[in-house]
Amino acid sequence: MPAATTATKAERTRAALQHAALARFLEHGVDATSIADIAADAGVTERTFYRHFPSKQHIxxxxxxxxxxxxxxxxxxxxxxxxxxxxxxxxxxxxxxxxxxxxxxxxxxxxxxxxxxxxxxxxxxxxxxxxxxxxxxxxxxxxxxxxxxxxxxxxxxxxxxxxxxxxxxxxxxxxxxxxxxxxxxxxxxxxxxxxxx
Missing domain, CATH: 1.10.357.10 (Tetracycline Repressor, domain 2)
Known part of the structure; x- marks a missing residue:
């Protein structure tokens, strides 16, 4: 089994975006969720969102x-x-x-x-x-x-x-x-x- 590694800031940010998106998707649906909502819930800017994902669908x-x-x-x-x-x-x-x-x-x-x-x-x-x-x-x-x-x-x-x-x-x-x-x-x-x- 691979050794555990410490997550980088980028990995933590990506994980936070995924978590925020999943919570929104499950509660409000994919179509009703905006990138602004996901970014705000993850505590980052929309620009940061786009550094990790080209669209909400890619999550x-x-x-x-x-x-x-x-x-x-x-x-x-x-x-x-x-x-x-x-x-x-x-x-x-x-x-x-x-x-x-x-x-x-x-x-x-x-x-x-x-x-x-x-x-x-x-x-x-x-x-x-x-x-x-x-x-x-x-x-x-x-x-x-x-x-x-x-x-x-x-x-x-x-x-x-x-x-x-x-x-x-x-x-x-x-x-x-x-x-x-x-x-x-x-x-x-x-x-x-x-x-x-």
Whole structure:
């Protein structure tokens, strides 16, 4: 598990904005909440808000951002000889459950155009794949242009797809037990490990 770190002022401000936005969204709805309201509740200016988020809708994607940062840290401490599927499974199992992140996912599904949600998910899924790819390239020392690097890229894309499909299925089913998320990730990783038929 990654070592705890002290939050920077920027991280604390971002967290305060997320907390203020979530409280407003739940009480008044996304549409009735203004950026000025969120900034005032967080004790910052609107300009500060825009340093952290391009719009109030982007706060609804904070769960993906939080998980990407956590995932990056969790992967970085995995032992060198460990299979990638084990490293990913353990990293996912180490995600702290945060009810606020789940509430953001529910609000996102209720208040945003699905095209916007899907576009953002694709972007974040690609970021997760890049993290996995970088992790594997560093671990193996593969040359940037090689068959091994190509195989690593394919592996990273597949593993990232498993993680996102598992997470979306987990949210859709409404069973927010982290053990169930781990089970879905494990099932997905076994599926790609067995090969596609």
């Amino acid at each position: 609804l994607f904070a769960d993906y951002d939080a998980r990407l940062g956590w995932f990056r840290q969790a992967l970085s401490v995995r032992p060198p000889g460990e299979p990638v599927t084990a490293s990913v499974r353990i990293a996912v199992e180490s995600f702290p459950y945060d009810a606020a992140l789940h509430q953001l996912a529910v609000l996102r599904s209720e208040h945003l155009e699905q095209e916007l949600v899907q576009a953002h998910i694709k972007t974040v899924q690609a970021e997760f794949a890049r993290e996995i790819e970088q992790f594997l390239l560093e671990r193996t020392g593969a040359a940037a242009v090689s068959d091994e690097a190509y195989r690593i890229s394919i592996t990273a894309q597949c593993v990232s797809a498993v993680m996102f499909t598992a997470t979306e299925t987990w949210f859709a089913r409404g069973d927010l037990d982290v053990a169930e998320l781990s089970r879905l990730v494990e099932l997905g990783l076994r599926t790609i490990g067995d090969g596609i038929s």
